[in-house]
Amino acid sequence: MSTPANEEEDHGEVFLDEEDIIDEVAVDDEDLPDADEELGSDGEAVDEADDSMHIFTGHTGEVYTVLCSPTDGTLVATGGGDDKGFLWKIGRGDWAFELQGHKDSVSSLAFSTDGQLLASGSLEGLVQVWDINSGNLKCSLEGPGGGIEWVRWHPRGHLVLAGSEDSSIWMWNADKSAYLNMFSGHGSSVTCGDFTPDGKTICTGSDDATLRIWNPRSGENIHVVKGHPYHTEGLTCLTITSDSTLALTGSKDGSTHIVNITTGKVVSSLNAHSDSVECIGLATSSPWAATGGMDQKLIVWDLQHSLPRCMCEHEDGVTCLSWLGPSRFLATGCVDGKVRLWDSLSGDCVRTFRGHSDAIQSLAVSANGEFLVSVSLDGTARVFEISEYQ
DSSP, rough: OOOOOSSSSSOOSSSGGGGGOOOOOOOGGGGGGTSOOOOOOOOSBBBOOOOOOOEOOOOOOOEEEEEESSSTTTTTEEEESSSSSEEEETTTTEEEEEOOOOOOOEEEEETTTTSSSSEEEEETTTTEETTTTTEOOOEEEEEOOOOOEEEEEESSSSEEEEETTTTEEEEEETTTTEEEEEEEOSOOOEEEEEEESSOOOEEETTTTSSEEETTTTTTOOOEESTTSSOSSSSSSEEOOOOOEEEEEETTTTTTEEEEEEETTTEEEEEESSSSSSSEEEEEEESSSSEHHHHHHHHEETTTTTEEEEEEEEEESSEEEEEEOOTSEEEEEEEESSEEEEETTTTTTTTEEOOOOSSEEEEEEEEOOSEEEEEEESSEEEEEOOOOOOO
């Protein structure tokens, strides 16, 4: 029975003749993997770089939402799948306040415009309002029969608006803990919504592929935007121009449409994504919008011509975005766990922030413009310094 060559008897030491040497390779010690370096499942070294300057680890589950106070440059609110919300401060690892009382995931947060109150919405259908100065629970607002998808404040008062999975929208007066109105008409979960900046109108988008425009006082449904040339699948995100005239909506169908709020008519369509549009944001200092999608793209749009200015490729789906104040820069959060900063003029990625180990769910910029906060399915919130990108 013959034995394979490599199993032949041991010949002891093997010596190389000069002519056996094909090439000599200089090896730098730094190129050699450390024996104790953590290896991923495929045997490759795990990327352990962390660019954050503060990590909040108070949550014990996935973190879904983050907001920065509009008045306090260090105050942050986060909510997650551990049924908890937290208030904490950037650079103050010893300071945190738990928003207690929710019995399901805290899915949405909103600071009032004056920064005095925080609303937290959860998947059990409860909205709680917190007094920031005292830390006390101001009121619990009940009514919706399904999970809260989003909460928003009236731009000039303490009125809270919330959209629910049960297809309804609710409005309360937080100062008086009083129910004001319920807006019904959507045929599915109300996935996005807000007051117009002038406070006179409400716009809501639903999984039923419609946008509804409401009168906050009377509860009247002024317009229903649906059918051709509008979305063919559920709405995912919505934003409203600062002059309260236009609503921009993104959808699972990959399209973004611009609707005249007064007439209820689609005035333009932004079509370049090939998968669900997950997030949308308006630049404050130029007539541009940005959309992020599961097609791994961030697209910056010229709204005057309804054309893409630039397309910014990612490694995975784009889940959230935020313009950095009035600057030309914007940030994206991605399923690959990275946060990227982009120059909207050139379309270049100017910075990649590492540290998270799972998909980014939400981003927020601090009131002073110095910090960007991201939250992830990895259970952490991370703070990155962005003062050089003003």
